[in-house]
Amino acid sequence: MSVLVYTENWDGKFKKLSYEMVSLASAIAKQMGITVTALSIGHVADDELKSLGKYGANKVLNVQDNRFESLDNKALADAVAKAASKEGAKVIILAHNNEGKAIAPRVSVKLNAGLVSGVIGTPLSVNPFVVRKKVFTQKAFANIQIKSDIRVLTFAQNSFEIVENNVDTAVEVYDPQIADGEFNTKVLDTHKITGKVLLSDAEIVVSGGRGMKGPENWGGLEELGELLGAGMACSRPVSDEGWRSHEEHVGQTGKMIAPNLYLAFGISGAIQHLGGVSSSKVIVAVNKDPEAPIFEAADYGIVGDAFKVIPQLIEAVKEMKTA
Amino acid sequence: MNFDFTEEQLMIQQAARDYAQRELIQDVLEREEKAEFPARHVKNLAELGFLGMMVSPEYDGAGMDSVSYVLALQEIAKVDASVAVIMSVNNSLVCYGLQRFANEEQKQKYLKPLARGEVIGAFLLSEPEAGSDATHQHAVAEDKGDYYLLNGTKNWITNASSASVYIVMAQTHPDKKSRGINAFIVDKNTPGITLGPHENKMGMRSSDTHSVMFSDVKVPKENRIGEDGFGFKFAMMVLEAGRIGIASQALGIATGAFERALAYSQERKAFGTEIFNHQSVAFKLSDMAVKIENARNLCLKAAWLKDNHQSITVAGAMAKQYAADIAMEVTTEAVQIHGGYGYVKEYHVERLMREAKLTQIYEGTSEIQKIIISRSLIKE
Amino acid sequence: MKILVLISNVPDTTTKIRFTGDNKSFDTNGVQWIINPWDELALTRAMELKEAGAFETITVANVGTQITESTLRKALAVGADEAIRVDAVPQDAFFVASQLAKVAEGYDVILAGIEASDYNGAGVGGMLAELLGINSVSAVSGLEIENGALKVHRDIDGGSQVLSVPTPVVLIVQKGIAIEPRIPAMRGIMMARKKPLNVIAPVDAESKTEFLGFELPAPKAACKMVEEDNAKELIRLLHEEAKVL
Known part of the structure; x- marks a missing residue:
């Protein structure tokens, strides 16, 4: 019996969240007295696969099958469910992101398992199996019991610290034997943003709102973002106006993010915006309006003109880096 | 008694609210500053059916009741009273007047496009020397056999330059006094019509108000509304119904200011402590809430009477006078609660206060409404 | 082609969240209900496609008690042609998906919002596809239909893709699928009353999860303010005090 983790990689490396999930799985496995199996689909080098052992993976299933590159939801779910059955998985953990959200519900039906999405941290108890998540778009927490014997969780990024926990790890090449007919999604075109920090994986996010007055004023923000190695984000009006691409829109109807540091410039902080960012560990707000609701949610704030503040911040970060 | 709204009424209220909170709010301050006519919004609202709300579907209207109309206007006016007055004039003066009193040909030709909101209308009654007292019309419409020759000046005309269709009151038989007045449908592009400059108003700045001059304007005979001499009665009956519109607009202005003050009091x-926790502020808000509730009940009662084909002479006057007066009071208090912020434009309440003032003046001043109400008190 | 849009009935997004009965259930007192924002965008896109001739009719479906009918009526007012309500208290995503599986057969395209803004379950669409044994695509931010063939845009980490996928399919949509939800026109509101809203009985299905209780987040400490002219201090605080730099 095991806890199965559906890991994700990017350019041949595991994403940070994969380590978070393996750490979490390891904590759950200990509580339940079972082992951890990580499932890796795609091209990841052996050393990198083995690195999961550092966080507690007893076994890594290495699936090398280019057909999965189309991210066919049905075929992927099939593969995960087969791996879960093979490993006698009692708990299956996926990320609460585009990929995890696409697969988890299908996996849960296949395994006759209960699903909870967006789980934060470790279960409150494993018998009964009770987990915690945010509901009402970040406005409250709920404790939910999963009543089935097998449980599927999608894990809210940044809600569990990576813990080192060296174990011996066995890498096993695995072929879930999915028939060609199961792959029905055909990719016609892929547009990948390269060289940029992934917003969903970013530890620091720099974000601009309507207060930035126009797309021509993003230069300072981008410079700051680059210095900090940050992902770039924006509020809804900004993406609605077409100042920035909608991939950058964070908020209740855009992307939900949970970085360590969220820096908001010229964003008033409508409740729908806060819904998407309030899981950030530290929120910084710069806004001209002292009454802007963003200051209610922020940990640090400056009442003032973003255009005056940004150059100072850029300078200070440069100084900090050279110090 | 039943205070419940129907599902449709609530949906219309929500639709108006969505439009106002999503669209009107975006550029209301800018339009107001520039005194710019909200052409885009009028077109959108027309497509949604808000410009001919109560016209029957037979003439391309939405066939809604007056209660829905009150709810919708309130939501629009909460955000933008200029748009509300454009709506109100088109719906409750122009469309209502034509639907009720125009003949079939006139309805086909004029009411349909107005109800669809493809064109908008204006109502031309006030004159430089006859605002509240409409019995003395200086504008004349001389009967020339197969047409009338229109001469004179009309003042304070809402939609004057944006409208395509004018409803004009003018004197045909001076000896008959008010019984000699006629109402005409006039195409705005008829030769002889010129507009005065855009009035630089204190509030409702993005509704376009002008004086309109008629100089030997030929109006075809078939454009007279009703029998010869029906004009004054027509105007009075239309204005009576129109009061519900302006009362709802005033109610909306008051509600908009109240909601902003209430929210502000819980933030500031x-x-x-939040200023709401100071009794001086909380009690102000309490008084405002009671006034708004009263005004709303008066508006809805008048609308209900109209929908049930009962007289709204007194109910409409009460609603108009009360809603306008409390709009002035409530907006003034809303500015006070906001303190210094209330006095700057970004916070909207000073604008609402300026807008409220006009509701006490146009389509019958508060004093005129009191004349109507007081006279009714001693009637048998 | 036939299209089905799944509609979830949720509290207005500005609702103040409160719980009752020992924090065991959500306090629905005075709550204004709306169409789940993502479902509303899905419906908007369905309307656009219908106007372009891809579909003849749009069906919407919901699992809920009578209180959800005004939300379905709104969908009809916006432009859906018929509505189905499975008369049951929604218990969890699996329960809801099991109900919908009974009404979703025979549709070529099924649109579901990425999640509902109340319990943020993000499960129904995928479960429904699995129960029906059909394809699904999640994180869909665009949909075009030409001669009956689907072109689906989906967001992936760090980018986006254009896919072709055979029908029947469940598309789980998010922001981008349509620009802005439609406001119902008055004509639509009047017509909504005359459109069919069919209430059907639920099937037996077990729920696999159960809410034990809710909690509101602890109040946040006050925001620490830094002067505009001294913005460098902010970087020092983030570095030395918050330790996030």
Whole structure:
């Protein structure tokens, strides 16, 4: 019996969240007295696969099958469910992101398992199996019991610290034997943003709102973002106006993010915006309006003109880096 | 008694609210500053059916009741009273007047496009020397056999330059006094019509108000509304119904200011606590809430009477006078609650206060409404 | 082609969240209900496609008690042609998906919002596809239909893709699928009353999860303010005090 983790990689490396999930799985496995199996689909080098052992993976299933590159939801779910059955998985953990959200519900039906999405941290108890998540778009927490014997969780990024926990790890090449007919999604075109920090994986996010007055004023923000190695984000009006691409829109109807540091410039902080960012560990707000609701949610704030503040911040970060 | 709204009424209210909170709010301050006519919004509202709300579907209207109309206007006016007055004039003066009193040909030709909101209308009654007292019309419409020759000046005309269709009141038989007045449908592009400059108003700045001059304007005979001499009665009956529109607009202005003040009072801190926790502020808000509730009930009652084909002479006057007066009071208090912020434009309440003032003046001043109400008190 | 849009009935997004009965259930007192924002965008896109001739009719479906009918009526007012309500208290995503599986057969395209803004379950669409044994695509931010063939845009980490996928399919949509939800026109509101809203009985299905209780987040400490002219201090605080730099 095991806890199965559906890991994700990017350019041949595991994403940070994969380590978070393996750490979490390891904590759950200990509580339940079972082992951890990580499932890796795609091209990841052996050393990198083995690195999961550092966080507690007893076994890594290495699936090398280019057909999965189309991210066919049905075929992927099939593969995960087969791996879960093979490993006698009692708990299956996926990320609460585009990929995890696409697969988890299908996996849960296949395994006759209960699903909870967006789980934060470790279960409150494993018998009964009770987990915690945010509901009402970040406005409250709920404790939910999963009543089935097998449980599927999608894990809210940044809600569990990576813990080192060296174990011996066995890498096993695995072929879930999915028939060609199961792959029905055909990719016609892929547009990948390269060289940029992934917003969903970013530890620091720099974000601009309507207060930035126009797309021509993003230069300072981008410079700051680059210095900090940050992902770039924006509020809804900004993406609605077409100042920035909608991939950058964070908020209740855009992307939900949970970085360590969220820096908001010229964003008033409508409740729908806060819904998407309030899981950030530290929120910084710069806004001209002292009454802007963003200051209610922020940990640090400056009442003032973003255009005056940004150059100072850029300078200070440069100084900090050279110090 | 039943205070419940129907599902449709609530949906219309929500639709108006969505449009106002999503669209009107975006550029209301800018339009107001520039005194710019909200052409885009009028077109959108027309497509949604808000410009001919109560016209029957037979003439391309939405066939809604007056209660829905009150709810919709309130939501629009909460955000933008200029748009509300454009709506109100088109719906409750122009469309209502034509639907009720125009003949079939006139309805086909004029009411249909107005109800669809493809064109908008204006109502031309006030004159430089006859605002509240409409019995003395200086504008004349001389009967020339197969047409009338229109001469004179009309003042304070809402939609004057944006409208395509004018409803004009003018004197045909001076000896008959008010019984000699006629109402005409006039195409705005008829030769002889010129507009005065855009009035630079204190509030409702993005509704376009002008004086309109008629100089030997030929109006075809078939454009007279009703029998010869029906004009004054027509105007009075239309204005009576129109009061519900302006009352709802005033109610909306008051509600908009109240909601902003209430929200602000729960955000703004003074002496270590949100100012709502200071009784002086909380009691102000309590008084405002009661006034708004009263005004709303008066508006809805008048609308209900109209929908049930009962007289709204007194109910409409009460609603108009009361809603306008409390709009002035409530907006003034809303500015006070906002303190210094209330006096700057970004916070909207000073604008609402300026807008409220006009509701006490146009389509019958508060004093005129009181004349109507007081006279009714001693009637048998 | 036939299209089905799944509609979830949720509290208005500005609702103040409160719980009752020992924090065991959500306090629905005075709550204004709306169409789940993502479902509303899905419906908007369905309307656009219908106007372009891809579909003849749009069906919407919901699992809920009578209180959800005004939300379905709104969908009809916006432009859906018929509505189905499975008369049951929604218990969890699996329960809801099991109900919908009974009404979703025979549709070529099924649109579901990425999640509902109340319990943020993000489960129904995928479960429904699995129960029906059909394809699904999640994180869909665009949909075009030409001669009956689907072109689906989906967001992936760090980018986006254009896919072709055979029908029947469940598309789980998010922001981008349509620009802005439609406001119902008055004509639509009047017509909504005359459109069919069919209430059907639920099937037996077990729920696999159960809410034990809710909690509101602890109040946040006050925001620490830094002067505009001294913005460098902010970087020092983030570095030395918050330790996030």
